[in-house]
Amino acid sequence: DAKTTQPNSMESNEEEPVHLPCNHSTISGTDYIHWYRQLPSQGPEYVIHGLTSNVNNRMASLAIAEDRKSSTLILHRATLRDAAVYYCIPILSGTYKYIFGTGTRLKVLA
Amino acid sequence: SAVISQKPSRDICQRGTSLTIQCQVDSQVTMMFWYRQQPGQSLTLIATANQGSEATYESGFVIDKFPISRPNLTFSTLTVSNMSPEDSSIYLCSAERSDPGRTDTQYFGPGTRLTVL
Numbered sequence: 001d002a003k004t005t006q007p008n009s010m011e012s013n014e015e016e017p018v019h020l021p022c023n024h025s026t027i028s029g030t031d032y033i034h035w036y037r038q039l040p041s042q043g044p045e046y047v048i049h050g051l052t053s054n055v056n057n058r059m060a061s062l063a064i065a066e067d068r069k070s071s072t073l074i075l076h077r078a079t080l081r082d083a084a085v086y087y088c089i090p091i092l093s094g095t096y097k098y099i100f101g102t103g104t105r106l107k108v109l110a
Numbered sequence: 111s112a113v114i115s116q117k118p119s120r121d122i123c124q125r126g127t128s129l130t131i132q133c134q135v136d137s138q139v140t141m142m143f144w145y146r147q148q149p150g151q152s153l154t155l156i157a158t159a160n161q162g163s164e165a166t167y168e169s170g171f172v173i174d175k176f177p178i179s180r181p182n183l184t185f186s187t188l189t190v191s192n193m194s195p196e197d198s199s200i201y202l203c204s205a206e207r208s209d210p211g212r213t214d215t216q217y218f219g220p221g222t223r224l225t226v227l
Contacts, residue, residue: 044216049215
């Protein structure tokens with residue numbers, strides 16, 4: 001299983017962009033990179049995922065390094081509702097097994 | 111997407127007793143999972159529950175302590191047996207759906223907060 005390294009915590013001002021990094025240097029060529037977030041007192045929720053190319057959806061963008069050893073989740077305009085713990089999870093396609101690391105606790109300042 | 115509910119949402123139990131947690135999904139799913147989240151910690155996978163077969167447990171978790179049922183494609187239960195204060199955690203279930211445009215996406219329930227006295 002690929003190991004991940006994320007900063008324990010980050011802060012952002014409201015309505016400013018946030019870049020959340022993740023190092024996954026042991027990732028294999030077929031592992032997808034998923035990002036989930038866990039809001040206070042809730043279960044994790046899907047944010048975005050990708051394999052090799054950068055990805056965009058309504059919630060965020062995912063920038064994947066060319067060597068795939070790291071990725072960055074980008075929240076374009078942080079809101080107070082984005083305060084959560086963000087997890088990056090490399091997942092071998094078809095295995096369904098999620099290994100949660102420690103994640104990054106994002107604090108958004110009004 | 112899939113909507114997942116859990117019962118109970120929280121409970122306080124005495125040591126030595128057992129608690130069964132129910133997980134209901136609003137649509138049929140192949141894979142269901144149970145996780146534990148200890149206070150201030152990340153999630154740890156307990157087991158994978160497939161309909162029609164025995165659950166597959168991760169290292170450190172055993173069937174006698176955490177028996178799991180999966181009677182159909184929308185429902186699963188996790189029992190925490192012979193509880194001790196060390197079992198105080200949030201227990202979450204999740205379900206896997208391969209929605210169009212997604213790969214191996216899991217949807218999580220809100221969790222059951224268990225306190226053992």
